[in-house]
Amino acid sequence: MKVYLEIAGERREIQLERAADGLYRAVLDGRAVEVHAEELRPGVLSLLMDGRAYRVVAEETVESEDWAVHVGRERFAYRMDDPRSLRSRLRANEHGDGPRTLKASMPGRVVRVLAAEGDAVTVGQGVLVIEAMKMQNEVKSPKDGVVARLLAAPGDAVGAGQDLAVIE
Amino acid sequence: MEIKKILIANRGEIALRVERACRERGIATVAVYSDVDRAGLHVLEADEAYRLGAAAATESYLRGDKILEIAKQTGADAIHPGYGFLSENADFADACERAGVKFIGPPASAMRALGSKTRARQAADAAGMPRTPGSTTGLASVEEALEVAEKIGYPVMLKAAAGGGGKGMRAIAKPEELPGAFESAKSEAERAFGSGEVYLEKLIEQPRHVEIQVLADEHGNCLYLGERECSVQRRHQKVIEEAPSAVVGAELRRRMGEAAVRLAQTAGYTNAGTVEFLLDKDGNFYFLEMNTRLQVEHPVTELVTGLDLVHLQIDVAEGKPLALRQEDVTLRGHAIECRVYAEDPENQFFPSPGKITRLLQPGGPGIREDCGVYEGWTVPMDYDPMLSKLIAYAPTREMAIARLLRALDEYVIGGIRSNLGLFRRILQDEDFRRAAIDTGYLDRLLSSGPARECEREPEVKLAAALGAAVLETRRTVSTNGASGGGPAERAWKLAARREATR
Structure with a gap:
């Protein structure tokens, strides 16, 4: 194989x-x-x-x-990196110009949302703030675009890998 | 009084550490746990275990009322508080005494006398021990602060009386900086400790952190068990501790030890405690504070003295006089401890809680690991993210470093990020190896840039690629059967989840 x-x-x-x-x-x-x-x-x-x-x-x-x-x-x-594998195809979708999903890199709690749905954001701009173990971490936009959907609100507990927002 | 049952009001590695000592003595153990710790090792290894409440410490390990209630219901004679949580809470120690449950630690009065840094400085004066020049009471105003600073000379340190972990602490180089720092330190201390009391002391340049372990019985005997050096710190948090210190000789050890014992006796201290000092370049030492509990780094003292501090704590709590004299305490060999944390050194040391999917632990000669986790355990995000303490013991410091490096090579933690790589970097660093360290050492090392990437051998890269390929093909095959959890199945789960969120 x-x-x-x-x-x-x-x-x-x-x-x-x-x-x-x-x-x-x-x-x-x-x-x-x-x-x-x-x-x-x-x-x-x-x-x-x-x-x-x-x-x-x-x-x-x-x-x-x-x-x-x-x-x-x-x-x-x-x-x-198998071009025929499901995984690779899914990933390819994430790297183009299409919508990108922001994910929590660790479990924690959403403490602040810095942009509203419909807001324009630039690459590197903070979209949400997650707190874990009393430390806060900004989740940044991976591209220039518009916040299409916010999937978490302040106070929400989130797991690692959980979707937080969609940037289009 | 013979203690037959101990409730351990803590979690993680220290709870397990105390349970082990109890089992060695035939003492029954009662564990307490929060909702996220049900599957914790300290519950697994206890004789009895009871739920406290939700994950937040204020709902669980800080609930002194519930803990005392459980102690009474289970008939525990004593409570061991470990470190952190209720360990330095004088009100809790008082409540234990009223309830007729022995608190394994100093009396509440000694905690109060030493718990606040300003009161501890007064106690140091009473004991005639050297401390940094500066105030011994809280500062009432910026004007008073400016006056004190002028008298002792800049640079100065502003500190919270109730402080710890660097909170409410400011280094000040000149008078213009003082008013702003005074206000911000005060409010930070108020928020963190519920007390805005701050005081000033002279800043000691490039100090080493050297602390003395003391042990006092309830009959007026007090011993010092040598020193530990904890100069490798990041943001005032200890990262590596060792015993003995490379720069403390017999004479300095005796002077520091005797000063520490005087302080403990002046304050009516009993049980195990630690007196922290700063040591300057000329070998002068200054009292910093006293920690009225068993310290995280106690194992390095155990290894070089051959004593078991938890056993000794229990002896003292049972009212026994100390069985050894100062001249019986001798140091042998060298021990170094690494605090293994779930944090990512490549991402500003951000905590990395989560599931430990793979764990290979080191062993062999001279290695001790006090560990609170296992493969499959989910590190909760609600507490301090320390996973384990890895300690090496060897005849010399040089050999202890080599042994620790060997153990780190054996160690694999998968699924979450850890600071294992940071220890390799420190232990290979020339300055650390020749003990040229002070409390600013690690911050300087880290700001000198990222670790130098050593060139990977082509053969190792080849092995990695082949190993990954072999594992992938095996997973793909095995997920056709009943077993699961391999990458193929994960890919399927990811796809399914994506579909569901579209």
């Missing part, structure tokens, strides 16, 4: 064949590699490659589209 990954800022194409009992033959950007993978417990891989051992730990962020693996002490954020 073929996997497209965007990892550590680089786009990589990986052809992955499961050979036998944890052994994988991979072609990564044209280079052939053999790798042995043992999943010790869900999300924790022991990877052997040319005799070198790596601990690869998947970080499953619950409500986000960005995943990460930890290799040793380093954290690599990655995205699956």
